[in-house]
Amino acid sequence: MNRINVCALILLATGCSSLVDDPCSEGYHLQEGRCVEAVVPQPPSQPPSPPVLCIFQESDPMNCGECNHVCASGICDVSQCVGENSGHVVLIGHDYARYNPAMAQVLGNAITLANRHDVGIARLADSTTPNSANGTGAAITTVMTDLGRPWHEALLPAPGEPLTGVDVLIVFARVGNPDTALAAGAAWSRSIDELLDRAGVVIVLEGAGGVGYRFAEGATMFNVGPPLDVTRELTMVNDAQDAVVQHVVSPYLADSTSVAFPGQTGVIGVPAGAVVVHLTR
Known part of the structure; x- marks a missing residue:
């Protein structure tokens, strides 16, 4: 949004800050006699997390038999946790x-x-x-x-x-x-x-x-x-x-x-x- 400086409208050579503190709408600021949109700095983007793989369910102790089934023993054999139960x-x-x-x-x-x-x-x-x-x-x-x-x-x-x-x-x-x-x-x-x-x-x-x-x-x-x-x-x-x-x-x-x-x-x-x-x- 561009607006003509209030100072130019009222023809005051000394500037308008003493008459109007902030003639611009919220989200804008005065720059060289015009209201320009304020730029908010953005944090640097983070790289996406790598996908979690769940493809070796017969032997993966973190996905034993099904995704996210974790074997407390750390051993998965033929899709079953080993050493945990009788x-x-x-x-x-x-x-x-x-x-x-x-x-x-x-x-x-x-x-x-x-x-x-x-x-x-x-x-x-x-x-x-x-x-x-x-x-x-x-x-x-x-x-x-x-x-x-x-x-x-x-x-x-x-x-x-x-x-x-x-x-x-x-x-x-x-x-x-x-x-x-x-x-x-x-x-x-x-x-x-x-x-x-x-x-x-x-x-x-x-x-x-x-x-x-x-x-x-x-x-x-x-x-x-x-x-x-x-x-x-x-x-x-x-x-x-x-x-x-x-x-x-x-x-x-x-x-x-x-x-x-x-x-x-x-x-x-x-x-x-x-x-x-x-x-x-």
Whole structure:
């Protein structure tokens, strides 16, 4: 904005500062008889910060598995922090051939032991019955929805290969030859060890007449004797502090089909033995 100097208008040779201290509008100043815009000095510009890279989520301890997931141990292996938590083995004496809300809650609690929020679940269901396969799948979907926990199907590799992208391995209730189950467990032992070493979860389901306990023995997870059929018996929560039994009604009816493991101490059980066992390693 340019304005004629007030001094020129009133024709005073001595200047106008004695008549008008500042004839210019705010933000302007008098210079050689004209109002000119004042220039405010600006601080020097700073160079932009370099972008934060998040591209090596399988091995970056600052972005392990997802951006900004920092490993306290400083070690990230196959998108999981190493050395911070224990792996979990959960033996559940239900085959889920028939839906039961309390039994489904047990399964959901076991799944959500996983560290990752969006849980990658792999199913080992090569030797189960159609009823158990369908019922277990329905229980997973229902209870994870009820718990509000996101999950997705993870690819199951060949036996002995790393369970990449898997947070939880569910071994569906197995039937058939006990020796075949033992050999299958041995074949999967290396994969299961890798999963447990990075704080993963392995859930083994068992039903009446099943051979899942032999699979668990072959995989060196635990060694128990043949289970007893306890279908239609009342089961009791034995350890209310354990994460696997949270919000589980006690007692609840062991629905078709359910078993107990004699001589075992479990977080849920019947007088004959443990129905649910939770181990860490």
